[in-house]
Amino acid sequence: xxxxxxxxxxxxxxxxxxxxxxxxxxxxxxxxxxxxxxxxxxxxxxxxxxxxxxxxxxxxxxxxxxxxxxxxxxxxxxxxxxxx
Amino acid sequence: xxxxxxxxxxxxxxxxxxxxxxxxxxxxxxxxxxxxxxxxxxxxxxxxxxxxxxxxxxxxxxxxxxxxxxxxxxxxxxxxxxxxxxxxxxxxxxxxxxxxxxxxxxxxxxxxxxxxxxxxxxxxxxxxxxxxxxxxxxxxxxxxxxxxxxxxxxxxxxxxxxxxxxxxxxxxxxxxxxxxxxxxxxxxxxxxxxxxxxxxxxxxxxxxxxxxxxxxxxxxxxxxxxxxxxxxxxxxxxxxxxxxxxxxxxxxxxxxxx
Amino acid sequence: xxxxxxxxxxxxxxxxxxxxxxxxxxxxxxxxxxxxxxxxxxxxxxxxxxxxxxxxxxxxxxxxxxxxxxxxxxxxxxxxxxxxxxxxxxxxxxxxxxxxxxxxxxxxxxxxxxxxxxxxxxxxxxxxxxxxxxxxxxxxxxxxxxxxxxxxxxxxxxxxxxxxxxxxxxxxxxxxxxxxxxxxxxxxxxxxxxxxxxxxxxxxxxxxxxxxxxxxxxxxxxxxxxxxxxxxxxxxxxxxxxxxxxxxxxxxxxxxxxxxxxxxxxxxxxxxxxxxxxxxxxxxxxxxxxxxxxxxxxxxxxxxxxxxxxxxxxxxxxxxxxxxxxxxxxxxxxxxxxxxxxxxxxxxxxxxxxxxxxxxxxxxx
Numbered sequence: 094x095x096x097x098x099x100x101x102x103x104x105x106x107x108x109x110x111x112x113x114x115x116x117x118x119x120x121x122x123x124x125x126x127x128x129x130x131x132x133x134x135x136x137x138x139x140x141x142x143x144x145x146x147x148x149x150x151x152x153x154x155x156x157x158x159x160x161x162x163x164x165x166x167x168x169x170x171x172x173x174x175x176x177x
Numbered sequence: 178x179x180x181x182x183x184x185x186x187x188x189x190x191x192x193x194x195x196x197x198x199x200x201x202x203x204x205x206x207x208x209x210x211x212x213x214x215x216x217x218x219x220x221x222x223x224x225x226x227x228x229x230x231x232x233x234x235x236x237x238x239x240x241x242x243x244x245x246x247x248x249x250x251x252x253x254x255x256x257x258x259x260x261x262x263x264x265x266x267x268x269x270x271x272x273x274x275x276x277x278x279x280x281x282x283x284x285x286x287x288x289x290x291x292x293x294x295x296x297x298x299x300x301x302x303x304x305x306x307x308x309x310x311x312x313x314x315x316x317x318x319x320x321x322x323x324x325x326x327x328x329x330x331x332x333x334x335x336x337x338x339x340x341x342x343x344x345x346x347x348x349x350x351x352x353x354x355x356x357x358x359x360x361x362x363x364x365x366x367x368x369x370x371x372x373x374x375x376x377x378x379x380x381x382x383x384x385x386x387x388x389x390x391x392x393x394x395x396x397x398x399x400x401x402x403x404x405x406x407x408x409x410x411x412x413x414x415x416x417x418x419x420x421x422x423x424x425x426x427x428x429x430x431x432x433x434x435x
Numbered sequence: 436x437x438x439x440x441x442x443x444x445x446x447x448x449x450x451x452x453x454x455x456x457x458x459x460x461x462x463x464x465x466x467x468x469x470x471x472x473x474x475x476x477x478x479x480x481x482x483x484x485x486x487x488x489x490x491x492x493x494x495x496x497x498x499x500x501x502x503x504x505x506x507x508x509x510x511x512x513x514x515x516x517x518x519x520x521x522x523x524x525x526x527x528x529x530x531x532x533x534x535x536x537x538x539x540x541x542x543x544x545x546x547x548x549x550x551x552x553x554x555x556x557x558x559x560x561x562x563x564x565x566x567x568x569x570x571x572x573x574x575x576x577x578x579x580x581x582x583x584x585x586x587x588x589x590x591x592x593x594x595x596x597x598x599x600x601x602x603x604x605x606x607x608x609x610x611x612x613x614x615x616x617x618x619x620x621x622x623x624x625x626x627x628x629x630x631x632x633x634x635x636x637x638x639x640x641x642x643x644x645x646x647x648x649x650x651x652x653x654x655x656x657x658x659x660x661x662x663x664x665x666x667x668x669x670x671x672x673x674x675x676x677x678x679x680x681x682x683x684x685x686x687x688x689x690x691x692x693x694x695x696x697x698x699x700x701x702x703x704x705x706x707x708x709x710x711x712x713x714x715x716x717x718x719x720x721x722x723x724x725x726x727x728x729x730x731x732x733x734x735x736x737x738x739x740x741x742x743x744x745x746x747x748x749x750x751x752x753x754x755x756x757x758x759x760x761x762x763x764x765x766x767x768x769x770x771x772x773x774x775x776x777x778x779x780x781x782x783x784x785x786x787x788x789x790x791x792x793x794x795x796x797x798x799x800x
Contacts, residue, residue, distance in 0.1 A: 098187060100184065104201070107205075107206035107207070109207030110207070111207055111408070114408055114411075115366065132206065144187075146190060150212075150367040150371065151364065151366065151370060152215075153202070153206075153208055153215075154201065154202060154211050155194075157191070158189070158191065158192045158193070159189075159191035160183075160187035161187060162186070162187055163188050
């Protein structure tokens with residue numbers, strides 16, 4: 094399984110929870126502490142993130158940055174050159 | 178683990194586009210506006226048209242859209258966004274011009290401008306946010322408020338006899354020969370956001386063809402106006418708003434366009 | 436060096452104005468038909484597009500003025516025209532344009548009001564034109580032509596002032612000046628320089644911040660600052676005040692009239708002088724800024740002022756402010772689209788002379 098992770102811009106997040114609902118891996122939740130605006134902010138709660146971007150897609154505040162583990166490089170058996 | 182350690186060796190797959198400013202939005206938590214802003218600006222970024230895009234902000238919650246969209250923008254009077262956009266597009270025909278309007282702005286006070294702009298087939302993009310309520314002024318009835326829906330000016334629920342019917346303006350728009358592409362979307366799920374983005378990309382791409390107006394409705398939530406959590410609002414929207422305003426393409430460009 | 440020869444031609448006021456706009460390299464015109472100014476739209480729709488000007492008949496005056504906002508906000512040189520009821524519909528847009536500091540030229544070919552009124556010429560929109568018209572503290576720069584020549588001349592001048600001050604300029608004309616034909620020398624094509632303003636919304640290049648055209652300043656401190664800026668601008672605009680003085684130097688009675696009423700008064704001065712009365716004419720050319728100082732200086736020597744307007748008495752208030760109680764200020768006028776005759780103005784002058792003689796006699800021992 095591909096591994097991913099997200100970074101949350103904590104001060105921009107308003108804790109709407111839409112990312113939590115959208116996450117197919119159930120790896121997002123809200124913090125116990127509050128940000129400067131008084132919101133609980135989104136955070137990773139498990140390490141099952143696949144970097145699928147669903148959370149970022151539904152985020153109204155563009156507060157999420159998504160990263161993914163690079164795909165393992167598969168070497169082709171023979172190299173193909175000059176394909177049209 | 179620090180964030181830096183966490184991303185060590187990972188590839189960046191999604192980040193906020195620089196066609197959005199760094200300003201945090203004034204929108205309520207969970208409001209659809211932010212998603213639509215972001216998706217529009219992602220399209221502008223991906224098409225590389227920031228230097229040729231001029232937007233028009235409405236009156237309503239999105240009145241400050243120009244604080245967030247990092248493109249040249251004009252703030253129009255209530256309902257007049259498409260007239261303003263007409264003025265811009267007529268003198269700058271090679272620019273990408275869009276309006277961003279709510280239901281009150283577009284379908285109540287601005288109905289005349291909306292209809293006539295599309296009827297002239299102005300080569301602009303109209304983005305229509307329909308959440309059935311006046312958010313900015315505190316939750317009053319909108320032209321698109323559903324029957325029985327409670328707002329501060331329909332406290333017992335909208336009734337047909339005294340308040341008239343919900344105005345489903347999008348099919349009306351689609352009837353006009355000047356309308357090139359009319360489509361209705363939402364942003365309540367990742368799949369819906371992906372579909373909206375495709376539609377917006379098409380709508381921007383059609384603009385230089387000078388074939389008519391593109392009209393993209395986004396059926397949206399208003400957690401504060403509806404007095405619900407964002408989660409409840411999205412569920413309520415799917416159950417009730419989609420019945421009156423079903424997502425899907427309403428008018429497609431003739432085949433072979435492009 | 437011989438001056439550039441300009442051909443003289445016979446034209447309707449509305450058409451001369453429209454042609455002058457094209458010769459002033461107007462980029463766009465937005466309008467809506469209304470009598471007595473529809474010739475402007477009709478002329479421009481024929482001649483504008485082939486000479487590089489966008490001309491569009493909008494669905495309403497409300498839409499038209501907002502198209503002006505958009506186009507002028509994008510840096511274009513834009514004109515709009517209408518007549519009184521249509522100008523009323525544009526007031527919201529004009530308030531936004533003034534607040535957002537967008538230059539544009541607005542033409543009001545006035546007709547009689549209030550309400551739907553009449554299509555005959557009148558001057559009942561003086562207050563609306565000079566005192567703001569829409570909501571909030573703002574002013575238009577207002578030019579008052581009194582001939583077909585000035586209908587043409589004030590177009591490039593209006594554009595120049597609008598662009599210099601980033602403020603809407605209004606040409607306050609009337610149905611008679613719009614409809615009458617006179618010989619006119621039109622401005623030379625390209626005589627008004629044009630540049631793209633740095634604040635225009637034309638697409639944000641990488642090397643500058645985005646441009647925003649707005650009249651929304653929700654923070655009261657910021658809103659007050661915007662108002663202070665506007666008031667500073669209006670203070671600077673005062674230097675543009677101008678008036679035409681005709682035989683006022685030795686005049687005992689000075690008529691004050693603008694636009695069409697001033698033409699009638701010119702005739703009145705001729706007749707009065709023939710009859711041995713020292714009457715002169717003070718014609719404000721800019722109604723805002725009102726030529727207060729020039730009028731005040733006239734009050735140093737003139738005894739009486741008689742304001743003649745085609746309304747119930749609107750400019751007379753500005754005349755009284757300028758004269759500031761130092762001299763008597765009377766008013767005569769007709770309303771509802773009636774043009775006063777020289778004879779009725781002469782009768783009013785007669786009554787003034789009689790009453791002042793009476794007062795003089797009463798003062799004698």
